[in-house]
Amino acid sequence: MKAEERNAQIKTKIERALVHIGELKSECSRFVESSPYLVQVRRAPLTRRPIYYVASVQHTPHQIALIAGDVLQNLRSALDHLAYQLVVVGKNSPGPFSHVYFPIADNAEKYLAERNRKVAGMREYAIAAIDAVKPYQGGNDLLWRLHRLNNIDKHRLLIAVGSAYRSVNVGGILERHLRTTLESSPAMAHLSKDPVLVEMLVDQVHLSADASTDELARIAHKSGGAPFIQAVLWRDTEHGPAFNKAYRMMLRKDRWKYRRKMGLP
Numbered sequence: 612m613k614a615e616e617r618n619a620q621i622k623t624k625i626e627r628a629l630v631h632i633g634e635l636k637s638e639c640s641r642f643v644e645s646s647p648y649l650v651q652v653r654r655a656p657l658t659r660r661p662i663y664y665v666a667s668v669q670h671t672p673h674q675i676a677l678i679a680g681d682v683l684q685n686l687r688s689a690l691d692h693l694a695y696q697l698v699v700v701g702k703n704s705p706g707p708f709s710h711v712y713f714p715i716a717d718n719a720e721k722y723l724a725e726r727n728r729k730v731a732g733m734r735e736y737a738i739a740a741i742d743a744v745k746p747y748q749g750g751n752d753l754l755w756r757l758h759r760l761n762n763i764d765k766h767r768l769l770i771a772v773g774s775a776y777r778s779v780n781v782g783g784i785l786e787r788h789l790r791t792t793l794e795s796s797p798a799m800a801h802l803s804k805d806p807v808l809v810e811m812l813v814d815q816v817h818l819s820a821d822a823s824t825d826e827l828a829r830i831a832h833k834s835g836g837a838p839f840i841q842a843v844l845w846r847d848t849e850h851g852p853a854f855n856k857a858y859r860m861m862l863r864k865d866r867w868k869y870r871r872k873m874g875l876p
């Protein structure tokens with residue numbers, strides 16, 4: 612068998628793993644789109660600050676763990692196929708051979724202790740190439756994780772976990788910006804001396820922090836400009852430009868309505 616044919620056999624395992632990865636992504640997307648986690652909010656009795664909590668949780672479908680196991684098995688098997696072909700070349704015989712594995716261990720010491728019996732028959736340069744990959748924890752953690760997860764999947768279902776978010780509450784960040792703005796702005800210096808007013812403004816920031824950019828723009832517009840919200844958000848490098856654009860569009864609409872009302876072009 613030629614080298615190209617050997618490589619082609621190994622690649623079939625990798626290609627199969629890629630197919631399973633596509634299936635895994637689709638299954639995960641379906642699960643996330645089903646809104647499996649219900650997050651609700653309530654107000655703290657004294658501060659009225661929002662408190663977010665998980666109200667209900669759906670179990671992750673077993674299908675996700677099963678497909679993930681198929682991915683791991685095909686990738687780990689591809690490495691063992693590689694090891695087998697290296698033994699075939701080393702012994703110049705088609706085999707069959709037993710107890711041939713691509714060696715992966717929990718640490719460097721275990722790797723050196725277990726390697727020789729798993730690669731018996733390989734040529735020295737092949738073994739040196741595997742050594743260079745450092746297939747053990749602390750040397751090549753990616754291969755080690757693949758090996759560990761594959762072993763776990765052989766005996767029990769993998770625990771499938773993940774995270775995603777639909778929105779972000781930036782109340783804490785806005786509060787810090789607000790306090791800094793009040794203390795540094797001469798026009799607002801008198802506000803910072805009124806603790807009750809400051810707390811009211813901070814509370815308003817927290818109440819609106821989980822709103823979208825357009826909703827925040829409406830809040831600022833409805834409150835007559837709400838300088839504290841504008842000053843805070845315009846300084847925000849991530850959300851400021853979008854807020855600024857939404858707010859200015861509202862001002863343009865107001866000017867257009869006024870000119871239309873007055874009969875101006």
